[in-house]
Amino acid sequence: MRKLGRWRRRAGLAALLLIGFLTLAAAQPMAVFRAVTTSMEPTVLKGEAVLIDTEYYRSHAPSRGDVVVLIGPRDKNEHLDRIIGLSGEHIQLRGGQLYIDDREVPRRKIEDYFYHFEASLPGETLAQYAETLPGGPSGETREHRIVKSNDTGMLNDTQVFEVPPGRYFVLGDNRDNSVDSRTNLGFVPSDAIVGRAISHAGSDIE
Numbered sequence: 224m225r226k227l228g229r230w231r232r233r234a235g236l237a238a239l240l241l242i243g244f245l246t247l248a249a250a251q252p253m254a255v256f257r258a259v260t261t262s263m264e265p266t267v268l269k270g271e272a273v274l275i276d277t278e279y280y281r282s283h284a285p286s287r288g289d290v291v292v293l294i295g296p297r298d299k300n301e302h303l304d305r306i307i308g309l310s311g312e313h314i315q316l317r318g319g320q321l322y323i324d325d326r327e328v329p330r331r332k333i334e335d336y337f338y339h340f341e342a343s344l345p346g347e348t349l350a351q352y353a354e355t356l357p358g359g360p361s362g363e364t365r366e367h368r369i370v371k372s373n374d375t376g377m378l379n380d381t382q383v384f385e386v387p388p389g390r391y392f393v394l395g396d397n398r399d400n401s402v403d404s405r406t407n408l409g410f411v412p413s414d415a416i417v418g419r420a421i422s423h424a425g426s427d428i429e
Contacts, residue, residue: 224308234420252277254418256292256303262395262402263303265336265368266290267334267423273303285391285413286404288356288365290428293393295408303420304403304411307356307366308392314384316405319374319398323357330354338369340400347372372399383406389413 254275260267265288275292275322285291289306308314313324321328335349356365375381378399387390391408395401404410420428 232392233337252295253311253421254292256301256420257348258303260402261340261397261400263290264338264341265306265370266396266399266429267303267420271421273428274421275418277375279419280413281417285416288367291393292420293408293411294415294417295402296411297407298414302393302408303403304390304393304395304401304408307320307394308384308386308404310386310388312386314392314404316379316381319371319379319396321354326357326424328356329332329357330342330369333368338370343370367396369396369398378405384410386410391416 254277256273256275256380257273258267258269260272267273273292285306287306287309289353291304291306293302293304294300295302307321308323313322315322320330330352333351333353336349337346338349339346349372350371351368353366356367358364371379376399378401384392384404387410390412393405393408393411394403394405402408422428
């Protein structure tokens, strides 16, 4: 009887812990996204698992600099990209340099980045920069890393993109090897954003 009583108490405690866990999970549902391309290197590597907060944008507006999982408006596939342009802004790249509303976004050269597009292919050395996006409503700036193979070509000299109301302009951090708003994705509506990337490989997302 004593053993049965102890078992019942332990079962009851386990049930309470499980209920507590499920309540917490329901309050902050998370999802795992696995990167299948190199579009967000060096921030997220191909094959890495990324923790996504799928509830965050129920109470927050997407912000410049957020890394998000979205459903492509045209191809209906999942993509991982960084929000760069907000409604009403004008985005352009000139000679590989990012401009927002005709203002140059600062970038500074840091150590080179060794990159493999495919594991079976030889690696290459890319230029790596720390890019500082302009402040949001509270005025803070956000710095993240980008990599580039060159500063020429159609992805580096673009038209001026005027972001429509209720939509966002996104870029990959791997600027010369990315599917983003310059190419197939176009402008991203808010309802296409699945969630905000929180962490990967035990580290917070830049």
